[in-house]
Amino acid sequence: MNIDEQSAVDLPETMRAWVLHGPGDLRMEERPVPLPRRGEVLVRVSSVGVCGSDKHFYREGRASSDIVT
Structure with missing residues (x-):
């Protein structure tokens, strides 16, 4: 192995x-x-933050020209 x-x-x-x-x-x-392929890494996330665009995605389904699909 x-x-x-x-x-x-x-x-x-x-x-x-x-x-x-x-x-x-x-x-x-x-x-x-996901299994990382050659040349990739997998990162274990222990905490995250929420930014203003995240709030817009949640409330309105979009942030600027980016739309949740």
Whole structure:
């Protein structure tokens, strides 16, 4: 087993993620943990912040010209 295979063995299969489906529709879902390809890394997030554009996405479904699809 090489180091890439060993790292993949230690990863959980799923993770919890907040997913915005539309204005005011934010749901916590179980999602598969993505497996990094060669030259990529997977980062474990321990905390996050919310910025002004996040608030606009949640309330209005858009921030400037970016629209939740």
